[in-house]
Amino acid sequence: MIYSREFCWRDYDDVAALWAATGRDVLPRGELTAKLTRDPQLFLVAEVDGVIAGVVLGTYDGRRGWILRLAVDPAHRRQGIATVLVGELEARFTTMGCPRVNLLVMPDSTAALRFWQTLGYLPMPDVLCTKPMGDTSRQPLG
Ligand SMILES: CC(C)(COP(=O)(O)OP(=O)(O)OC[C@H]1O[C@@H](n2cnc3c(N)ncnc32)[C@H](O)[C@@H]1OP(=O)(O)O)[C@@H](O)C(=O)NCCC(=O)NCCS
Structure with a gap:
C-alpha cells in the first residue's frame, strides 16, 4: 500500500538518504526551512x-509550478510510487490555481524521460541558463 503525505522534519534523515542513494543533490536543512515557509504542502513523501x-519537492511561484x-x-x-507522488502533487498545484507545471530532466536520463512522458510531460527545446546569486560556491540547479 502506497501512502503519500506531506513531509515533516522527522523524515529529513530518511529523505536525505534517499536522495543520496539515487544520486540527487541533498537539500540542506537551511534551504528546506526557507522553502517550507512558502509552500510546505508541495513537499511530499511516499511510504510503503x-x-x-x-520523495518529490514541488514549488509554486504564483505563475508556474516546478x-x-x-x-x-x-x-x-x-x-x-512516483506516479502516486506526482499525481498528488498535481492535485495540489491545481487546488492552488497553478496553470502549468515545469521540470528539468538531464538529457541522458532515458528512464526519467520515459517516466515523465508517460505522465504527459513533453520535452521543450529551450536551453536552461543559470547564474548563482552571491556566493559562487557550488549550487545545484534544482
Ligand atoms: C524515474 C523514477 C522517479 C520513476 O519512479 P517509479 O516509482 O519507478 O515510477 P512508476 O512506477 O510510477 O512508473 C510509471 C511508469 O513510468 C514509466 N517508467 C518508469 N520507470 C521507467 C524506466 N526505468 N524505464 C522505462 N519506463 C519507465 C513506465 O511507463 C511506468 O509504468 P509501468 O511500470 O507500468 O511500465 C525512478 O526511476 C527514480 O527515482 N529514478 C532516479 C531519480 C530520477 O531520475 N528522478 C527523476 C529526475 S527528473
Whole structure:
C-alpha cells in the first residue's frame, strides 16, 4: 500500500538518504526551512509499509509550478510510487490555481524521460541558463 503525505522534519534523515542513494543533490536543512515557509504542502513523501520509499519537492511561484528532486528507492521502483507522488502533487498545484507545471530532466536520463512522458510531460527545446546569486560556491540547479 502506497501512502503519500506531506513531509515533516522527522523524515529529513530518511529523505536525505534517499536522495543520496539515487544520486540527487541533498537539500540542506537551511534551504528546506526557507522553502517550507512558502509552500510546505508541495513537499511530499511516499511510504510503503511505514518506510519512506519516495520523495518529490514541488514549488509554486504564483505563475508556474516546478517539480524537483523526485526520487524513488531502487528497491521499490515500477510499483507506481512516483506516479502516486506526482499525481498528488498535481492535485495540489491545481487546488492552488497553478496553470502549468515545469521540470528539468538531464538529457541522458532515458528512464526519467520515459517516466515523465508517460505522465504527459513533453520535452521543450529551450536551453536552461543559470547564474548563482552571491556566493559562487557550488549550487545545484534544482
Ligand atoms: C524515474 C523514477 C522517479 C520513476 O519512479 P517509479 O516509482 O519507478 O515510477 P512508476 O512506477 O510510477 O512508473 C510509471 C511508469 O513510468 C514509466 N517508467 C518508469 N520507470 C521507467 C524506466 N526505468 N524505464 C522505462 N519506463 C519507465 C513506465 O511507463 C511506468 O509504468 P509501468 O511500470 O507500468 O511500465 C525512478 O526511476 C527514480 O527515482 N529514478 C532516479 C531519480 C530520477 O531520475 N528522478 C527523476 C529526475 S527528473
